[in-house]
Amino acid sequence: MNVRELIANPWRKHRFLSLYTWLYLAWAIVPVVIAIGFSFNAGRSRSVWQGASLRWWIDDPDFSVLNDPTLVDAIRQSLVLAVATMAIATPIGVALALGLARWRGRGAGASNFLMLLPLVTPEIVLATGIFFTLVFLYPFPDPGTMGQIAGHVTWSIPYVVVVLRGRIFGVGPELEEAAMDLGAPPLQALRRALLPILSPAIFAAFMIVFALSIDDFVTSQFLSTDLHTQTVPMLIYSAGRTAPNPALNATATIMLMLSLGAIGLAAIGMKTLSRRRGVEADTADVASFRL
């Protein structure tokens, strides 16, 4: 092996780059794992290890996740928002994706543009706008749970469209044509020929919206009114520096598990749809749109 073989061969193994990449991944992930670990700390500290226990999960009568009403409320609020957002944003988004994929002629370009715009708008701008609109313009909904749901739905619709759109283009008109040749009315052709094929993508969209909503902070914060509308990310924001104990880490861990579980299910849903392309490519497609 000569020198040139060593330095210029495009197929050679990059040992240094490989090490660098693994170091990067460790840097990106290990701190979170440590934070999860501290939720099992026996003492009050979130930075000094004092032995293992389930104190902050279940044992402590006042401050554990199980017994502290503030933490329980935050988890419940996060879940309420996520489930409601999922239930509203996904159907609207699926209809919009179908419509935009097949709408020819006037207005299609402008509608597409409008749909993509929220993806490139900083969340602080959108949240401020929705806050003013709900406070001063619309009689319903007010800031609070309803307002937070409205904000999350606005934020999620484009993601649903992006997840669905590629799939719709991939299917083609043949199935519906066949269904209509056999006498199905349009709505039935749509429901019984197209939607079953899209169902894994729709399922994935449900899960992605759930994860987006659970992790959302800015919109929830701006449209919150009081402690009853506090979500877990808001709790971390307000108590992160001063929190007296690792129960906060335990709460964050629960949300992390929910969010990652949803994404895992979404990946499985995508995989059943397309075995040819790798799942990771799809997840990457979706994730790279996330701002």
Place this chain on the structure above:
Amino acid sequence: MAILADRWFSAGSKPGCYRPPAVVRRRRKRPEPNSLTLLYPRAFWQTASLPGLLWLIALFLVPFYAIVSMAGGSLDPLSGQAVPQWDPTYWDRASFRYVIDQLVSSDGVYHIVFLRTLRYVVFAVVICILVGYPVAYHVSRLQGRRRGIVLALLVLPFWISYLMRMLAWVGLLNEDGLVNRILMGVGILQDPYPWLEGKSITVIFGLVYGYVPFFILPLYAALDRVQTSYLEAAWDLGASSFRTFVRITLPLSKQGVLAGVAIIMLPMFGDFYTAYLLSNGRPETAMIGNAVQSLLFETTFGYAQARGAALVTILALLVSVLTLYYIFSTARSTREAQRS
């Protein structure tokens, strides 16, 4: 018209034997009616898009107008609080003038904050490129199973709440945290360093940590499209790997870097939680987002909210320049790619 007249005269060179030119009727190019538009009832797909479009108009477009209206609003005499002015002809420009004044004059409140934000964002973006490029490059060269595993780990931080990831570092950077203990154990530090007490370096570090995954992914997508045949050609022609990188890979990944930079810059300009969590809410490291947040929610009395709205408007304008540049350059490069 001139072209038309020219044709008429040249065609009728012999007097009395005028021949009208062939009519060139330009029809607007209609999209091909495919089977789906014919099979489904008229306006079926428009109706399907309607709920989504109405939602986005009501809760995305109208809110933009609401921000500007609030910025142009005046005081309600009863509550002593600014209220939005929906009629543009009555917009009060006082809030805008105040905010712009504070942004421009060298001792203005927002001037310092804005310059600081700019500095933090530029530093963080440059570090993100330096940290993220090698990772994206390496992953795009991986094959098979290993690539799948690395990609999954790369995407993982997307789905961990940003606040949770910052919380992890709050624990590590505490006075008695792991970072200080390691640095003291190695002997770099004698006493614990107060990382979380308003240090710029901590905030920039936090921004890099928070946003670098969002930079790597679009860059990875661009690098993945670089065909290996180009690299093989360079190898055949005797280029060193450095030269191959500089002359082939780097120019071809320019679009990906641009996309990544735009994607992380947009939220960074509005970020207020990183600085808050990693510096104990200290004013020394406050960014524009913190200024907006405190104007909007700390006091509703007087012009505070109108000024907050004005600041958000200016922020949105600034960021939209970036966004438009990104959208147009992406559109141009896809057009070029299609042509070649």
